[in-house]
Amino acid sequence: MRSVEDILALLGGAEAAAGQLKVGTEAIRKxxxxxxxxxxxxxxxxxxxxxxxxxLTGQPASAPAPSQDPxxxxxxxxxxxxxxxxxxxxxxxxxxxxxxxxNVAEICFNTGLTGYQETLTDPSYAGQIINFTFPHxxxxxxxxxxxxxTTPVARGLIVKQDVTEPASYRNTLHFQEWLKRxxxxxxxxxxxxxxxxRIRDGGAPNGVLSFPADGRFDIAALVAQAxxxxxxxxxxxxxxxxxxxxxxWDETLWSWGKGFGKQTAPTHRVVAIDYGAKxxxxxxxxxxxxxxxxxxxxxxxxxxxxxxxxxxxxxxGPGDPAxxxxxxxxxxxxxxxxxxxxxxxxxxxxxxxxxxxAKTYKLDRGHRGANQPVQDLTTGKVEITxxxxxxxxxxxxxxxxxxxxHVSLFDGSNEGIAAPARQAFxxxxxxxxxxxxxxxxxxxxxxxxxxxxxxxx
Numbered sequence: 001m002r003s004v005e006d007i008l009a010l011l012g013g014a015e016a017a018a019g020q021l022k023v024g025t026e027a028i029r030k031x032x033x034x035x036x037x038x039x040x041x042x043x044x045x046x047x048x049x050x051x052x053x054x055x056l057t058g059q060p061a062s063a064p065a066p067s068q069d070p071x072x073x074x075x076x077x078x079x080x081x082x083x084x085x086x087x088x089x090x091x092x093x094x095x096x097x098x099x100x101x102x103n104v105a106e107i108c109f110n111t112g113l114t115g116y117q118e119t120l121t122d123p124s125y126a127g128q129i130i131n132f133t134f135p136h137x138x139x140x141x142x143x144x145x146x147x148x149x150t151t152p153v154a155r156g157l158i159v160k161q162d163v164t165e166p167a168s169y170r171n172t173l174h175f176q177e178w179l180k181r182x183x184x185x186x187x188x189x190x191x192x193x194x195x196x197x198r199i200r201d202g203g204a205p206n207g208v209l210s211f212p213a214d215g216r217f218d219i220a221a222l223v224a225q226a227x228x229x230x231x232x233x234x235x236x237x238x239x240x241x242x243x244x245x246x247x248x249w250d251e252t253l254w255s256w257g258k259g260f261g262k263q264t265a266p267t268h269r270v271v272a273i274d275y276g277a278k279x280x281x282x283x284x285x286x287x288x289x290x291x292x293x294x295x296x297x298x299x300x301x302x303x304x305x306x307x308x309x310x311x312x313x314x315x316x317g318p319g320d321p322a323x324x325x326x327x328x329x330x331x332x333x334x335x336x337x338x339x340x341x342x343x344x345x346x347x348x349x350x351x352x353x354x355x356x357x358a359k360t361y362k363l364d365r366g367h368r369g370a371n372q373p374v375q376d377l378t379t380g381k382v383e384i385t386x387x388x389x390x391x392x393x394x395x396x397x398x399x400x401x402x403x404x405x406h407v408s409l410f411d412g413s414n415e416g417i418a419a420p421a422r423q424a425f426x427x428x429x430x431x432x433x434x435x436x437x438x439x440x441x442x443x444x445x446x447x448x449x450x451x452x453x454x455x456x457x
Contacts, residue, residue: 002055002056011049020044021044027201082094082186082209084129085210086207087226094190095189097163097211098184102210104206106127106207107204107206108204109132111370115370116132121148121149121154123316123317128154137157140171141174142166142173142175143171145259147279148280153318154184156185159192205226206229237317242276245296246294253283263289263291268310269291269293269311270285270290271294272294273304274296275297276316276317277294280432281345284431288447289448297327298327301335305338314344314349315348316347316430317347321351328355332352336423342423342425343447344424344427345430346428346430356419358417361391371384372385372408372429373408374416377405384439385439386430393414403417404417
């Protein structure tokens with residue numbers, strides 16, 4: 001069996017290996033430390049070096065790699081009541097909580113220290129099971145005010161510590177009961193740091209979270225289920241989470257001692273296209289002086305323009321923008337041709353880019369959490385942002401007249417674009433969230449300013 005150092009040398013050194021395997025130098029450091037390279041990278045290594053499988057595993061080529069062993073026991077360790085099974089055969093045992101069930105999804109991680117209820121109710125997490133890196137999830141209970149959607153669509157959650165009794169005056173329902181009510185299974189006792197490192201180094205895997213009521217597990221069947229799931233690429237999930245009918249929104253932002261307010265004197269009419277909109281985005285629009293009409297993701301340009309909007313907002317949402325763009329891009333292009341100001345967030349950002357002629361791609365591990373630094377290139381200001389996305393806009397594909405306005409200071413990926421001649425701009429992150437705590441709220445006022453200018457013209 002070849003050592004990690006031998007393999008890196010055959011690939012031309014650490015930097016060359018990182019380039020070929022499309023990982024960061026931190027991943028290389030972790031491999032050296034653990035003396036192992038994740039199995040996901042083996043095909044590239046075998047093709048590039050001419051090594052055999054036995055050189056990587058220490059086993060004959062005919063023997064399965066340990067992470068792919070189909071003979072794993074179905075009996076859980078003593079005390080375990082749930083498991084997480086990845087598509088490479090890895091199994092994590094733990095204690096189940098919340099609702100009983102077995103769900104398959106993409107496994108992602110979230111680095112936020114607070115806001116677990118907002119995260120679980122964000123429609124952008126459709127098709128995903130969330131691994132929380134912060135250990136204390138559930139410790140403040142749940143309440144109605146922190147719901148970002150009526151029906152949560154996240155398929156499960158993974159945590160380190162057991163859920164404790166709530167310790168917040170705002171709690172109205174124990175987290176365990178809240179999960180049961182919304183049919184969401186969870187697993188605790190998992191080494192979430194190890195799982196996060198696995199996702200960081202090898203990309204977001206497909207996986208199955210199983211918390212069966214009868215305590216019986218068929219690991220081989222769960223592995224097969226994880227392998228068979230097609231993944232988020234090519235999947236249109238906006239159609240599944242969008243509103244089924246149009247509605248009006250006038251609720252404004254929450255304030256201490258008063259709760260949510262109400263917009264009674266709006267100055268602009270805005271149509272918000274719901275690809276999976278978070279409620280707090282709609283509140284920010286209303287708070288900025290907008291009378292908001294929310295339309296389904298499948299709304300046509302004619303449907304939108306019939307509302308006679310001063311501006312059009314493109315919301316966040318889940319899934320592959322290219323798949324949603326099959327019907328959304330034509331509608332957005334119709335709005336742009338009508339010279340109506342457009343503002344997009346997250347999936348809305350990606351769909352605006354597609355409508356302008358750019359391309360999108362899937363990130364290996366995505367950006368999810370409340371500590372993401374982004375630089376506004378128009379001002380030089382750095383914002384601490386909240387993010388949740390697995391796809392990104394390809395900055396090199398932007399056509400003439402469309403510029404990059406924001407970039408991630410983590411990996412340099414695109415975080416914002418602007419098309420001044422088309423009166424349109426968008427950002428990849430979530431300015432309605434409060435990690436900074438309000439570094440990015442100016443974007444809603446920028447949108448209002450754009451509508452003011454259009455009216456004056």
